[in-house]
Amino acid sequence: QQPVQSPQAVILREGEDAVINCSSSKALYSVHWYRQKHGEAPVFLMILLKGGEQMRHEKISASFNEKKQQSSLYLTASQLSYSGTYFCGTGTSGTYKYIFGTGTRLKVLA
Amino acid sequence: DGGITQSPKYLFRKEGQNVTLSCEQNLNHDAMYWYRQDPGQGLRLIYYSQIVNDFQKGDIAEGYSVSREKKESFPLTVTSAQKNPTAFYLCASRSVGGQGGAEAFFGQGTRLTVV
Secondary structure (H helix, E strand, C coil), rough: CCCEEECCEEEECCCCEEEEEEEEECCHHHHHHECCCCCCEEEEEEECCCCCEEEEEEEEEEEEECCCCCEEEEEECCHHHHHHEEEEEEECCCCEEEECCEEEEEEECC | CCCCCEEECCCECCHHHHHHHEEEEECCCCEEEEEEECCCCCCEEEEEEEEEEEEEEEECCCCCCCCCCCEECCCEEEECCCCCCCCEEEEEECCCCCCCCCCCCCCCCEEEEEC
């Protein structure tokens, strides 16, 4: 089942922070986060592994909750370039299936 | 440069016509995927393949077919059975070794319109 992201949409002023959540009905063993600009393909931002290891991208970080069924993406001091739609992506243990969350549209205003 | 090439970028289909979208990768990835994206919506999995001559249905496979005769190629056919095919189609590939699996790499997409 497709992970559910919240909020569906958010509008920020430059410099403000935002949190995007990705919730799954099953435990997530790894999560990838992507950003998609209008009319373009998604671009990989960062990976969050089961042990909590993560890569940071610019002023963006991510975490798992205790039960590993939710991942959150933190955008700090947002810039105009952060505008786009954010997706979480995750594999299914034991298969090659790879699915995406429902998406969060983020718009940063000057 | 390694990457994924989708063609054509824009495609117009008449009612009742089958069309094939091309996807080629030179990243040496085992797994390949097709996703459909409707305006303002997320990415939904159509089909995926982990090895040559083997593929699996995703969440919205009805009205679509695929083949994987070569590791590099994963074409998608949109058949006349797909009643609402107008959408943005994205092909992706992944290397699935290592902890957690790797991220997906995408082609630039094909925008299909029914006329």
